[in-house]
Amino acid sequence: MEGLKIYTKRNIDHLISDRKGETKFGEKLSFVESIEDLKKEPAAYVLLGIPEDIGIRANYGNAGAANTWKIALQSLVNLQQNRFNSGENLILLGEIDCAEFNNKAGNLDKKDPNYYQKLGDLVKQIDQILTEVIEKINEVGKIPIIIGGGHNNAYGNIKGASKALENPINVLNIDAHSDLRTLEHRHSGNAFSYAIAGGFLNKYYVFGLQKNYTPEYIFEEMDFSENLNYMLFEGLNKSSNKITRAFREFLKPLSSGNFGFELDCDVIANFNSSAMSPSGFSVDQIRGFISEVKKEKNCCYFHICEAIPDKKNSVLTGKAISYFISDFIRK
Numbered sequence: 444m445e446g447l448k449i450y451t452k453r454n455i456d457h458l459i460s461d462r463k464g465e466t467k468f469g470e471k472l473s474f475v476e477s478i479e480d481l482k483k484e485p486a487a488y489v490l491l492g493i494p495e496d497i498g499i500r501a502n503y504g505n506a507g508a509a510n511t512w513k514i515a516l517q518s519l520v521n522l523q524q525n526r527f528n529s530g531e532n533l534i535l536l537g538e539i540d541c542a543e544f545n546n547k548a549g550n551l552d553k554k555d556p557n558y559y560q561k562l563g564d565l566v567k568q569i570d571q572i573l574t575e576v577i578e579k580i581n582e583v584g585k586i587p588i589i590i591g592g593g594h595n596n597a598y599g600n601i602k603g604a605s606k607a608l609e610n611p612i613n614v615l616n617i618d619a620h621s622d623l624r625t626l627e628h629r630h631s632g633n634a635f636s637y638a639i640a641g642g643f644l645n646k647y648y649v650f651g652l653q654k655n656y657t658p659e660y661i662f663e664e665m666d667f668s669e670n671l672n673y674m675l676f677e678g679l680n681k682s683s684n685k686i687t688r689a690f691r692e693f694l695k696p697l698s699s700g701n702f703g704f705e706l707d708c709d710v711i712a713n714f715n716s717s718a719m720s721p722s723g724f725s726v727d728q729i730r731g732f733i734s735e736v737k738k739e740k741n742c743c744y745f746h747i748c749e750a751i752p753d754k755k756n757s758v759l760t761g762k763a764i765s766y767f768i769s770d771f772i773r774k
């Protein structure tokens with residue numbers, strides 16, 4: 444399939460640190476030769492990377508998320524394969540080939556009055572490829588786990604899932620931002636507005652939305668629409684029992700139908716991300732939310748986005764993402 448770089452075991456061999464007597468998660472992952480072969484594999488989950496940050500740049504944000512996929516993969520393949528972790532249940536499909544798009548974005552002149560529009564055009568091209576890939580994965584009943592990249596990619600996830608399932612889907616987004624910005628050029632702040640406008644998104648709920656980052660017009664839109672809902676971060680009782688219960692209740696109206704699960708890493712306090720914040724959920728609270736979502740049979744994808752591995756502690760970013768993935772697929 445054009446635009447998709449399918450991996451073989453050779454793509455990750457150099458990332459795995461061997462240790463005598465131990466088996467690493469990466470050694471047990473499944474691979475396919477073509478996307479059509481997914482249906483032959485018993486694994487339930489399919490892992491896909493999107494090494495781009497064009498959508499974030501188009502949204503006036505900080506670049507760097509293009510490097511997250513490789514960092515996350517390196518941590519993931521080095522988890523232990525043991526009674527708790529089964530690499531066999533995950534197909535490492537590969538990555539959306541973003542090299543040409545990244546090059547084109549890098550060569551654009553920032554002084555060009557159409558600079559942001561041109562970035563948005565590149566985002567649209569990635570949208571198309573991603574939509575097709577997600578559609579194919581969902582069509583064969585498997586659950587994609589997508590590592591971005593910017594939150595712009597939520598659009599391709601939603602559209603692909605909705606096409607495969609032949610209905611608009613619901614989405615639960617754990618995020619400090621609503622990403623319901625206007626339908627201007629495509630970027631990381633308007634994926635959900637575009638998905639609603641396209642008829643691919645039915646109920647859209649944001650958990651952990653922060654008061655300081657939502658424009659009033661978006662609050663009004665969310666208050667007005669029956670299909671939009673939010674739980675403010677500031678309004679949550681953070682004691683572990685109460686927050687889990689609040690999350691479960693919030694998820695309920697979505698999970699009776701097919702729903703996508705979005706996690707924007709800028710919702711986590713002090714986590715390196717495009718819109719890093721000193722206030723937010725902890726990594727362990729996020730792990731608790733993931734364990735609630737994985738109980739639901741109607742979850743049709745999991746998207747982790749907007750993390751940026753910085754030079755000093757990229758290992759921590761990679762580890763956190765690998766915990767999120769392993770928690771999600773654990774039986």
Ligand SMILES: N=CN[C@@H](CCC(=O)O)C(=O)O
Pocket residue numbers: 502503504505594595620621622624631632633656707717718749
């Ligand atoms: N996906 C992120 N969207 C945020 C970005 C905010 C920021 O970079 O500060 C938004 O559009 O509000």
